[in-house]
Amino acid sequence: MGLSQDQKYERIASRIARELRDGYYVNLGIGIPTQVANFVPRGMDVILQSENGMLGIGPYPTESEVDADLINAGKETVTELKGTCYFSSADSFAMVRGEHIDLTVLGALQVDEKGNLANWAIPGKMLKGMGGAMDLVAGAKRVFIAMEHATRDNAPKIVKKCTLPLTGVEVVDYIVTELGVIHVTPEGLLLTELAPDTTVEYVQSVTEPKILLPPQGPASMLL
Amino acid sequence: MDKRIQSPDAGIKQIPDGATILMGGFGLCGIPENLIAAVRRKGIKDLTIVSNNAGVDDFGIGILLQNRQVKKMVSTYVGENRLFEQLVFKGELQIELNPQGTLAERLRAGGAGIPAFYTPTGYGTVVAEGKETRDFDGRMFVLERAIRGQFAFIKAWKGDRWGNLVYRKTAANFNPMMATAADYVIAEVEQLVELGEIDPNQVHTPGIYINAIFQGSSYEKRIEQRKTRSAEEG
8 A cells, every 4th residue: 555644634534525526514523524525526506514613614715814713613714705694503413403404514433334333532642532433423324434444553544333432323324444335234344445555355454344345356446 | 762881791700610501603613802802801611511622722712721711611623622632631621522522512502492302413312322212204313401501602704783693605614503692691702883883684593592692802803724826826
């Protein structure tokens, strides 16, 4: 695997961007998920929701546009678009829990073969909090996980059963990594797309549960 | 009717040690800077603070942590504050973490006379431990209790002497719900305007919820993550 970390992230983000459709309302988590915004096709209106009370996130501001009252969920300065609107945190999460968000993209520490997700805590090591992640996985119509396939030491992050504190139970629909696309199905994890620079055997070697394959084999990953 | 007070210090005079205070804001955006500073000056301690975040090490609620004035935080995300983590691991600070939508709705419910509600959020996770769960139409939900505070600190953009408030951009966040959910609600605003200057169609928080209001002085409005693009990028 000769890809740099940035190239991996780009591959993952651009693949997820192919799921976007005109008129989608989308919530992007912090990290790789945020980069999906860079690959929205030109001419397509995809409305990004920010959990702190905004629909229609614009690009980062120029120096003169910086406004302390205008930030995204990662606390970064952003701008508004024509058509942007603002609302309270209660309204924001009514949208989320009420299944008005078409797609959410989140990072993960672990995902298991049932689609359980752990992405907010490592007991005794990391104390940050779940923020809006538990609401997003409970309420978004489709949940995509964007992450590197394995840890830096090549330990699986896709596991038989999550051992870290859960964010949600049976909530993940798709996992997109630099190695391919995995659909979480009732039968198990189906490798629907495979990256051109890897093999099914390699993917299986860094994935704890058994990977299922479509009858005709995985398609080539859309890049 | 005139709810104006002269200073944040006048507003917090009646807050005892051990009080529960709701504080608006998301990160450092839309936080009641002047009221937090007044609490620090007066040294009120053993506070329970309900706030989405806990500020950063030297600003926002962080200045109350520095001074060991906080007994317990009810929050959703505290990753920006290293002192916070140290105090929790040393056992000097209690933390109750809530999913963000659950915290927002608990506050909304608290202000609206709803004692509890069912939510799908957190089912099967640690936040559901010890709570009632129930099946509605084949899906499991968790019973969450409303939150009320003895006091709430609200930051708005504009306000009038009746307590009508207007927020600006993403600085609204938790302020509108918190304004409804405490026994005594103090609002600080950047612009205190005459009655009638706020378009009645544009009022976000009706004055009925507000007990006291003042115009804050010298807002720092610190930015946590300053991200910019160059003008050429368009």
